Amino acid sequence: MRTITSITEMQQWSSIQKKNGCRIGLVPTMGYLHEGHLSLVRQARQDCDLVVVSVFVNPIQFGVGEDFEEYPRDLSRDCQLLDQERADVVFAPLAKDMYPAGYNSFVEVYGEITEKMCGASRPGHFRGVTTVVSKLFHICQPDLAYFGQKDAQQLLVVKKMVEELNFPLKIIGVPIVREADGLALSSRNVYLNEQQRQEALVLSRSLQAAQQLIKDGERDVEKVRVHIKDIIETSPQAQIDYIEINRASDLASLERIEGKVLIALAVKFGTTRLIDNLLVEV
Ligand code: PAF
Numbered sequence: 001m002r003t004i005t006s007i008t009e010m011q012q013w014s015s016i017q018k019k020n021g022c023r024i025g026l027v028p029t030m031g032y033l034h035e036g037h038l039s040l041v042r043q044a045r046q047d048c049d050l051v052v053v054s055v056f057v058n059p060i061q062f063g064v065g066e067d068f069e070e071y072p073r074d075l076s077r078d079c080q081l082l083d084q085e086r087a088d089v090v091f092a093p094l095a096k097d098m099y100p101a102g103y104n105s106f107v108e109v110y111g112e113i114t115e116k117m118c119g120a121s122r123p124g125h126f127r128g129v130t131t132v133v134s135k136l137f138h139i140c141q142p143d144l145a146y147f148g149q150k151d152a153q154q155l156l157v158v159k160k161m162v163e164e165l166n167f168p169l170k171i172i173g174v175p176i177v178r179e180a181d182g183l184a185l186s187s188r189n190v191y192l193n194e195q196q197r198q199e200a201l202v203l204s205r206s207l208q209a210a211q212q213l214i215k216d217g218e219r220d221v222e223k224v225r226v227h228i229k230d231i232i233e234t235s236p237q238a239q240i241d242y243i244e245i246n247r248a249s250d251l252a253s254l255e256r257i258e259g260k261v262l263i264a265l266a267v268k269f270g271t272t273r274l275i276d277n278l279l280v281e282v
Helices: 007-019 035-047 074-083 125-140 148-162 187-191 195-198 201-215 221-232
Strands: 002-004 024-029 050-055 088-090 146-147 169-174 238-247 258-269 270-282
Touching: 002 007, 002 258, 007 024, 007 088, 007 125, 024 035, 024 169, 024 187, 035 050, 050 074, 050 125, 050 221, 074 088, 074 238, 088 125, 125 221, 146 148, 148 169, 148 270, 187 270, 195 201, 201 221, 201 258, 201 270, 221 238, 221 258
Parallel strands: 002 088, 024 050, 024 146, 050 088, 146 169
Antiparallel strands: 238 258, 258 270
C-alpha cells in the first residue's frame, strides 16, 4: 500500500491508472477508522480494481466552537488497518495544500436538502463537505465513491451534487455498522464516558421503537416524533438537537408517513453530538 500526500502525485497516479483502464474506488474519510469505514473499503475492494482511501480532517466543514482541534487522529493506525484491507493508496493531503493562503473556491448545494437537520445546526457544514469532496473527486478521479448511510443527509447532498454538476462517477451508499448493542459506529464515540455510552443507546432504541410503531399502523409524523422524543428523554444527559422524519429521496417535509421515509436524529451527550437514522418504507 502506498501513502501519497502530494496532490499532484495523487492526480498523476489516478490519471495513469485510468489510462490503463483501471476502475478506481474512492473512500473519503476523516481518519480514525472504525469498522464502519472498513465496510466501505471492503465494498470498494469488491467493486473496483484499485481502492484509494483519503484521510483528511477537513477544517472547512467544522463550525466555530466545534471539535476540529480535538477530532481524533491516528494516521499510522489508519494505514495499518487499510493495509490489512488491501487498499492500494492512502491519500493524506496537508491542509495547507488543500486550502493554500487566499483559497476562495467553494461548492454548495442549495435548498431544503442542506438547510434542515445538520444544515440547520451546523451552518456551512455541507458547503465544507461538498467543497472537499469535489476536490477529492478531481484529484483521485474515482469511478465509484463510497459514503456511509450513517451520514444520510451527507449521502443525499453528495449524490445531488454529483448528479447536478455532472461528475463522471457513481456514489455508492453503504449501510450503517452498529455495535452489538445497537450504537452506530462513529469516530466521535471515543469522546463518550461510560455513562454517556450507555445512555447513547436511546438513539438506536428510539429508532427501532419508531419503526415498530409505523409497522403497527401509525402514519402521523408528529405522533412518531413524540414517541421518539419520549424515549430519548429517558436519558438524563441527552439534549435533543433534532428528531426529523422526512421523505427519504430529498428530505421534503411530511405530515403523513408514506413511501420511503428517513427518520434522523441528532442528540448531544455532554459535549458529544451523535447522529443516527433509519430508513422505513411503508
Ligand atoms: O463523512 C466524512 O467523514 C466527511 O464528511 C467526508 C465525506 C470525508 C468529507 O470530509
